Amino acid sequence: MLIRLTLLLVLTSFIIGCHLSAASPSREVANSFSHVKLTTASGDHSPIPLGNKLTVVNLFYEFSAGCPTGNRFEALERFHSLNPDAPIVLIFSGNQFSTQDIDNFKAILPMPESLVQGDIEAVKPHLISGKLLVVLDSTGNVIWHERAGMSEQQVMSQVGELLHSASR
């Protein structure tokens, strides 16, 4: 009996571990994220540009290379080099970063085409160390988001697996 229970537990763990996309996104995060908008040069709001399949979006309320938020940027930079066709959008809070700040970041940091300013206040309660990574489907629905306690490696490998599955 004990052996059967152990086998069942191992099998269950294996199934959960192998089907990461099965971890459904939180409804609160998905609802909050629907309010996220980009800020255009004229100050208007626009929706997040979506790819044909999946789009990786990272929200930054804080940002500093060398801190968790900076490590995320560097992880996404590596991710982008390995997945150059995957659409990535990095949205910096308009309440924390001015238009000039974003222009400076574009001039200084890699992936300038991915850096944008936006209104992310609705998602603020769900940020983890000042940031949040989500994956959107082609209609803009949140199909995955990072959770507290996940390592950078876990975040990037799970996102990579989602993109890989979607491309098949």
Added chain:
Amino acid sequence: MTPIPLVILIWSLASTVQTISVISQARVSLAPVYLSSQQRDAKLKLAGPAAIAVGRSGSVYVFDDGNSRIVKLDSSGKFIVEFGQPDSGPGAVRPGGLNDSMAVDEDENVYVSDPTTPRVLIYNSDGRFQHSFRLPFPSTSIAVNRKREIFLTPDTARPTELIYVFSATGKFLRRFGERLITSSGSLARNMNIAVAACDAEDNLFVAFRSWPVIRKYSPEGKLLSDNQFTIPSELIPDSQRGNYSLELFAKNPDSAFIPPLITHSVSINGRGTGYLLLNAHSIVVFAPSGKVSTQFRFRAPRDRENVFIRVVTSLHAKAPIYFLDTRSGEIYQTSKL
């Protein structure tokens, strides 16, 4: 070997090998300007002050790290005003560790680099907050020239340039300078930490925290000179001297090794003479060209009880030279080094 390659070889060897030798002791007369221990009012006590700058008027600005504020003193050490406290809204400064995080321009606007939420905060001489702008990485030092261009030395493991320049309004202007170790990694990051100061002609002097070099750059970023000083022999045991080389560090950029040489700060006076403070109790004096003129150890008023982390003067002709002690919250001055 033809002469030109020989010269290049000698130059490249000279730039990666340092000189380690005994430094003589010299007498320096330091007069107290501000002693926290003698302040009766708790509001006047400094807690782990980390940076200091001197304005044209002679006013002294202290980044009081432990109290998260900036304190303005007159030239005799009398308290004038504090600003940037935690309750001061968008102008609140945050504890920044032991970074050389403050500079003052010709009009005595005060520039503070906050490494926690990387940004630069700008105040007028009365402490009124003007504006701030964000940085993509923290900086270890800040300097301002007469054109109010802001020079920052980034603290990042990312392979990048040595100096970033922003306008007074916060627009990124340019970057320049080669880092000591161009690869990424924690040791590379530590070795590339630098401090900077501008002279009266807007040239920029840069010293590395743990490598005995002073570089002089033109305002546009052209390297004008690269001069070595001596590492005091007491910092590195004989058995390890061969290992203190950039080549070895570059081969081990992720090593946990903590370099023993610490260049705390650099400052230039109105005649172009520069001063470096090393390991709390040593001074390097250099000429306007950047060439080292003298180097010595000195005995602090309370000997090893004084832990100096900054030496600072101003471009004003007769400005004294100030020493900031972070452990005791004390400021001393001297008229000559």
